Amino acid sequence: MTQDVLTGNTTSWVDPEEMRRIERVAWLESLPDNATLSPHLVAEWLDVQPQTLNKWRHNSRYKLPYTKVGQRISYRAGDVKTLLERLRHG
Numbered sequence: 001m002t003q004d005v006l007t008g009n010t011t012s013w014v015d016p017e018e019m020r021r022i023e024r025v026a027w028l029e030s031l032p033d034n035a036t037l038s039p040h041l042v043a044e045w046l047d048v049q050p051q052t053l054n055k056w057r058h059n060s061r062y063k064l065p066y067t068k069v070g071q072r073i074s075y076r077a078g079d080v081k082t083l084l085e086r087l088r089h090g
Contacts, residue, residue: 033078036067043076046084062087 023045028037028045042064043050056062057073065079 028077029081031077033076033081035077037077037080039073039075042080045080052071 026046028041037045038090039050039053043053046053053064053073056064057066062083064075064083067074067076
C-alpha cells in the first residue's frame with residue numbers, strides 16, 4: 001500500500017511487469033478453444049518456462065495435447081483451459 005502525499009489517498013501498488021502479465025493471461029483466457037498457440041504463449045499462460053513444456057511432452061507428466069508439424073509445436077487454447085481445470089484445487 002502506498003499513500004499519496006498530496007491527497008492522503010491509499011492505493012495498492014502493482015508492479016507494471018506483473019500487470020502486463022495479468023492482462024496477457026486475461027487475453028489468453030478469452031481466446032476461442034480452437035485457437036492455436038505457440039509453446040512460448042502457453043508457457044507464459046501457465047507461468048512456466050518453455051523448456052518445462054518440452055519436458056512435459058517427453059515424460060507425459062501432464063497430459064497436454066499438442067500438434068507437431070515438422071519441428072513446429074502448437075497447442076489449442078481449449079486444451080490448456082482443460083489442463084488448468086484438471087489442476088485446480090479446492
